[in-house]
Structures are given as structure tokens and as C-alpha cells.
Amino acid sequence: MERRRAAQRTGRSRVVAALVALEQLPGALGTALMALGVLLFGLVVAVTSLLGVGLLAVPAALRGVHAVADRERWRLGRWGAEVVPPGPLPVRLREAAADPVTRRGLRWLAGHATGGLLLSMVAVLLPIYAVRDLSFPLWWYAVPAGEATDSLTFWEVTDWSGVLLVVLLGLAWTTLSLLLTRPIATLLAWRGRRLLDAAADTDLSLRVAQLTATRAAALDAHATELRRIERSLHDGTQNRLVAVTVLLGAARRAVPRDPAAAEEILERAQSAAEQALAELRSVARGILPPVLADRGLAGALSGLAATSAVPCQVDVDVPVRCAASVEATAYFLVAEALTNASRHSGATRVAVAVHTRDGQLCVSVTDDGAGGAVEGAGSGLVGIRRRVEAHDGTLTLTSPPGGPTTLTAELPCGS
Ligand SMILES: Nc1ncnc2c1ncn2[C@@H]1O[C@H](COP(=O)(O)OP(=O)(O)OP(=O)(O)O)[C@@H](O)[C@H]1O
Ligand SMILES: [Mg+2]
Structure with a gap:
């Protein structure tokens, strides 16, 4: 008696698990179809690149890979723990080829567009076939003669013995569906998480x-x-x-x-x-310099350059606005570098360049002075490093004796 109840419970939980898995699979089929589209586009781009004409489309193909991967991360996040997206990804061929996250994304895409597509299609079709064949006795006589067949159109049904066979086939589809739906959903989710979760492979303790x-x-x-x-x-x-x-x-x-x-x-x-x-x-x-809010980063830096004691050339190419604190950090960095150049370097000119790349704001200030800047000799450069690192950015100072001195920072734009 007890054993029968336990078996009933197991049967019920298997049905529930299969139904839950079934809910996930149309989404997996959707991303697999998207992945197939991007894969085919990528193949066309690869072939035309060999002929020298497709190289221009490489960034678009890579953006497609990232977009489908993002969609799959979102889908997996709906059915379990959040899948952590990676930081900004490269869309240029050379950087992408060296980027492990992009390479793993490509592996996932190739597998999901082929095996993933096949498995999710099977898992979605099985219950459809099951419902169709199990309900066959209710509507088969309404179908025009010669068109009443089983779900795979293997045989034509003309009498009730044929109908019974179709119902048996429907039972087989139901059993297969109960057995396979969950493992397929689990396998697809496991592979997606392993290859797309940025937190899965970074050394978390190091990051902490x-x-x-x-x-x-x-x-x-x-x-x-x-x-x-x-x-x-x-x-x-x-x-x-x-x-x-x-x-x-x-x-x-x-x-x-x-x-x-x-x-x-x-x-x-x-x-x-x-x-x-x-x-x-x-x-x-x-x-927080109000000039940033009034005139934007480009205007604020031009203002700084105009009051600089050393002639200064500013080149700002930032099409988007970054977070206010990031812009303020870039502003203070340039202000400190210009002050240092006029106080310590003996430079005759300074060049300030600001642009964005893959979601990063890149700032560099170069003077043609005597060089020999040392971080820690005063509080200016140390303060700037702290500001930059507080934004998870990086600061590099190169200042060999004899010059030139370059101060470079990369800051996550955070807009
Ligand atoms: N552009 C530069 N060219 C040559 N030397 C520099 C340059 N920038 C800084 N230095 C040297 O590096 C040292 C450290 O600079 P930092 O900005 O940290 O301090 P500071 O300018 O001396 O003082 P503070 O910025 O705190 O007023 C300076 O004292 C200076 O000797
Ligand atoms: Mg200083």
C-alpha cells in the first residue's frame, strides 16, 4: 500500500516536472532558431571575408552572437538563478578572436543552432503529436477520405482498428514526452549556463x-x-x-x-x-563641476584646455553621455594632468583625447615635457587613481625620463 502511494507520488512529480520543462522549451526553440539565423549569417560573412568583401560585416555578426547569447541568458534567468552577463564585449575581429568570452559564446551558438535546435524541436513536437494522436478518435471521421493518417503519416486510417493503432502511438508519444522533456530542458540549460555565465569561470574570490x-x-x-x-x-x-x-x-x-x-x-x-x-x-x-551638466564632457574639457597654461589640443569623440560621476572623474583626471603638465613638466604642448570603445570611456592626456612623473610623490595622481579604481576602471601612467608623459584611464561608461 505504502509502496503504491510512493509510486503514485513519483508518477505525479514526473508529470509536473515534465510540464515545467515543457514550459521552458518553446523559449529554447526560439533562441535556437535565432542562433541558426546568426550562424548562417556568420558563415556567409566568414566565406565572403575570405574573398575580402565580408570583413565589414564582422562586427554585425559578432553583435548578433552577443544578442542571441543575451536573450538565452535572460531565458535561463527566468527559470533559475540569474546568468551573469559579461562586461562589454569586443566587436572587432582581432579583439574578439582573443576574447575567451566571445569564443565560448560562439561555441554555445554553434551547438545551440544545431543540436540544441534538434533537441528542442523534438521536445516541443512530442506533446503536440501526443495530443493529436490521443484525440484522433474524436475527429478522424470528419477528415476527408484518404487524409486520415497517424501523426507521422505512415499509414492511412480507414477503420477503428487503425484508430486504435493511432491512439497507441499517441500513448507512446506521451511516454516519450514524459521521459525526454525534462532531460532535454536540463541539458540545454546546463550547457547555456556553463558557456554563457560570466560568473561561472571567473575566479570569484579574486574578483571579491x-x-x-x-x-x-x-x-x-x-x-x-x-x-x-x-x-x-x-x-x-x-x-x-x-x-x-x-x-x-x-x-x-x-x-x-x-x-x-x-x-x-x-x-x-x-x-x-x-x-x-x-x-x-x-x-x-x-x-561636481556644473560645467559638465551645462556643456557636456566635450565642452567642459574645452573649457579646461582654454584656461590651461600650456597650449592644449582636445579631441573628444563621445557620442553618448556617461554616468555623471564617470564624466566627473574624467574631468578631474584631465584637470590634474593639465595642472601637473604646467607645474612639473616644462612641456610646450599637451594633447587630450577622449573616446568610447566597447562601453568604456577612454581618456588620455599626453605632454611633451621632461617626464619622470612619480605616483605617490604628491597626492594628485594617487587621488586620481583612487577615483578611477572606485569606478572599476584602470589608470596607466607612462613617464620615462626625457618624456613624454601619458596618463591614460579606461572607465566603464555606466550610462
Ligand atoms: N606631467 C608631468 N611631467 C613631469 N613630472 C610630473 C608630471 N606629473 C607629475 N609629475 C611628478 O610626479 C609627482 C607626483 O605628481 P602628483 O600630481 O601626484 O603630485 P603634485 O602635483 O606634486 O602635488 P598635488 O597634485 O598633490 O598638488 C610630482 O611631484 C612631479 O614631480
Ligand atoms: Mg599634481
């Missing part, structure tokens, strides 16, 4: 260590920034405002006795208040 370090650096940079603001407010604005109150007090006392002297004191108080205002403005500008 990196993020912990950059987080600490970000907090450090944040604390330094707060200290800087506090010092600027304390030493500048606060002092001026104290002077204003002292002068106003003196003016009040002087009014009844000596109005002319009071007027002179009031004039000094006004100029101290104006200085306090100017300092307050410069502190606010140091937090």
Missing part, C-alpha cells in the same frame, strides 16, 4: 578581493574628498564669513560716532562677503 580593495579605496577617496571640502570651507569661506560678522559689528558701532568710517568698514565687509561667495562657488565646483 578586487572589489573589496576598490571599495576601500573608494571610501578612502570619499573621506579624503570630505576632508578637502571641510578644509576649504573652514579655511576659506568660514574665515571670510567670520570677518564679515566682525566687520558688520564694527560698522554698527561706528555708525552713530563716525558714519564715514562705518561706510568704509561696510565696504570691506561687502568685499569679504563677495570673496566668501566666490570661495563657496569654487568648493561647489570641485564637488
Whole structure:
């Protein structure tokens, strides 16, 4: 009795599992068809590239691979743990060929467009055939003579014994469907997760260590920034405002006795208040330069170049807006590099270049000065490195003795 109940339970859970798996498979069939389309397009591009004409279409083919992989990640994420997408992927042939994520994406695509397509088609067709053949007795006599056949059109049905055979075939499809649907869904999901999940193959502990370090650096940079603001407010604005109150007090006392002297004191108080205002403005500008919001990165950098002591050429090619904090970091980097160039390098010209590549904002500042810049000798370059790393970006300084000095940063655009 107990054993029979257990068997019933197992049978029921198998049906439920098959139904759940069945829900997933049309999606898998969809991505397999998309993968087939991209694969065929990729093959045409590869063949025409050999003849020298298809190379221009390589980025489009690679974008297609990434798009189908993204769709599959989304599909897998709906039925289980999230599949972590990789960072920005290359769409140029040489970079893509060396990129392990792209190579794994291509392997997945080739398998999913062929074996995956076949398996998901079988898994989707089995229950359709099962329903068709099991319901055959209900509608076979309504079908024109000669067209009543089993689902695979192997034999023509003319009497009830033929109908019975079709129903038996329907039972066979049902059994196969119960047995195969779940393993097929599991296999497709396993392969997709193994090849498309960015978290599956990166060394997570290393990544956690990196993020912990950059987080600490970000907090450090944040604390330094707060200290800087506090010092600027304390030493500048606060002092001026104290002077204003002292002068106003003196003016009040002087009014009844000596109005002319009071007027002179009031004039000094006004100029101290104006200085306090100017300092307050410069502190606010140091937090998030408003010029970035008003004129965008290109405009803000041109503004910096215009006030640079060393002649500066700016080349900005950024078609999209990046996150405000990323643009601010790029702005502060260029500001620091220009200040350093005029203070330390003896350069006659500086070149600033900013462009985006694969979702990264690339900034570089080169001066033709004496070189020999050392990170850590002051606080400027160290602060910039902290800012850049807080965004998960990279900063490179090359400054051999004799020059030139180049400061380069790559920042995830984060727009
Ligand atoms: N473009 C450059 N050319 C030559 N030397 C440089 C250049 N930039 C920086 N240096 C050298 O590297 C050192 C470190 O620069 P950093 O910007 O970190 O500090 P700083 O400019 O001296 O001070 P701070 O930026 O904190 O006001 C400088 O003291 C300077 O000697
Ligand atoms: Mg400096």
C-alpha cells in the first residue's frame, strides 16, 4: 500500500516536472532558431571575408552572437538563478578572436543552432503529436477520405482498428514526452549556463578581493574628498564669513560716532562677503563641476584646455553621455594632468583625447615635457587613481625620463 502511494507520488512529480520543462522549451526553440539565423549569417560573412568583401560585416555578426547569447541568458534567468552577463564585449575581429568570452559564446551558438535546435524541436513536437494522436478518435471521421493518417503519416486510417493503432502511438508519444522533456530542458540549460555565465569561470574570490580593495579605496577617496571640502570651507569661506560678522559689528558701532568710517568698514565687509561667495562657488565646483551638466564632457574639457597654461589640443569623440560621476572623474583626471603638465613638466604642448570603445570611456592626456612623473610623490595622481579604481576602471601612467608623459584611464561608461 505504502509502496503504491510512493509510486503514485513519483508518477505525479514526473508529470509536473515534465510540464515545467515543457514550459521552458518553446523559449529554447526560439533562441535556437535565432542562433541558426546568426550562424548562417556568420558563415556567409566568414566565406565572403575570405574573398575580402565580408570583413565589414564582422562586427554585425559578432553583435548578433552577443544578442542571441543575451536573450538565452535572460531565458535561463527566468527559470533559475540569474546568468551573469559579461562586461562589454569586443566587436572587432582581432579583439574578439582573443576574447575567451566571445569564443565560448560562439561555441554555445554553434551547438545551440544545431543540436540544441534538434533537441528542442523534438521536445516541443512530442506533446503536440501526443495530443493529436490521443484525440484522433474524436475527429478522424470528419477528415476527408484518404487524409486520415497517424501523426507521422505512415499509414492511412480507414477503420477503428487503425484508430486504435493511432491512439497507441499517441500513448507512446506521451511516454516519450514524459521521459525526454525534462532531460532535454536540463541539458540545454546546463550547457547555456556553463558557456554563457560570466560568473561561472571567473575566479570569484579574486574578483571579491578586487572589489573589496576598490571599495576601500573608494571610501578612502570619499573621506579624503570630505576632508578637502571641510578644509576649504573652514579655511576659506568660514574665515571670510567670520570677518564679515566682525566687520558688520564694527560698522554698527561706528555708525552713530563716525558714519564715514562705518561706510568704509561696510565696504570691506561687502568685499569679504563677495570673496566668501566666490570661495563657496569654487568648493561647489570641485564637488561636481556644473560645467559638465551645462556643456557636456566635450565642452567642459574645452573649457579646461582654454584656461590651461600650456597650449592644449582636445579631441573628444563621445557620442553618448556617461554616468555623471564617470564624466566627473574624467574631468578631474584631465584637470590634474593639465595642472601637473604646467607645474612639473616644462612641456610646450599637451594633447587630450577622449573616446568610447566597447562601453568604456577612454581618456588620455599626453605632454611633451621632461617626464619622470612619480605616483605617490604628491597626492594628485594617487587621488586620481583612487577615483578611477572606485569606478572599476584602470589608470596607466607612462613617464620615462626625457618624456613624454601619458596618463591614460579606461572607465566603464555606466550610462
Ligand atoms: N606631467 C608631468 N611631467 C613631469 N613630472 C610630473 C608630471 N606629473 C607629475 N609629475 C611628478 O610626479 C609627482 C607626483 O605628481 P602628483 O600630481 O601626484 O603630485 P603634485 O602635483 O606634486 O602635488 P598635488 O597634485 O598633490 O598638488 C610630482 O611631484 C612631479 O614631480
Ligand atoms: Mg599634481
